[in-house]
Amino acid sequence: MISLSEIKCIVIDVDGTITSKDNTLDLNAIEMLRKLKRDIGLKVILASGNAYPVLMGLARYIGGIDYVIAENGGVMGLNGEIEVIGDKKIGEKAREIIKRELGDILIESWQCMYRLVDFSFKVKHGIEWEYAYKKTMEVLSRMIPEAKAVFSGVAIHVSDRRVNKGVALKRVMEKWNLKRENVMAIGDSDVDVEMLMEAGFSVAVANASENAKRVA
Structure with missing residues (x-):
């Protein structure tokens, strides 16, 4: 059984997970991420279907983001570092x-x-x-x-078809020498399924798709 005390990294979807129904950022969710970073020292990864520049803008203004996974796992990195996955x-x-x-x-x-x-x-x-x-x-x-x-x-x-958030997350885990039990994933839609499955501890938010809820 996985203990929450083993978690060192949280990877979280953006749209529908840390946004509200009006498609604006949920400030309570943002404060939660900042608190996890500040108080516990967790590494924080944003994982989204959005383009890399959009994720980089979010990372800058949220603060404390350690890495971004963009294009549903097709592109990942931070600042000047970009790794492309897939053809x-x-x-x-x-x-x-x-x-x-x-x-x-x-x-x-x-x-x-x-x-x-x-x-x-x-x-x-x-x-x-x-x-x-x-x-x-x-x-x-x-x-x-x-x-x-x-x-x-x-x-x-x-x-x-080889591109997904789970493949990208696995690469980050290898890069940072993290085990599955060290990672928590949070998402809401079908594009988060592989990411939720890759993490040792996964959470589907209340408005999540049935597929996301099934694997979380």
């Missing part, structure tokens, strides 16, 4: 295919100009995300099976 070419090809084949139901996110591996799309007004997600998976399966689509609760993301 950029697969992500780029999937991006172009979705723009061409599903441009009538999906619109590319403004963040895509800053992305390297994982590219995100918003569902156009009046289109159900479930329908758009299903169509995205069908197109990728038919035209580029080495790519995948995931829904983060905010956007539909396409990338190299």
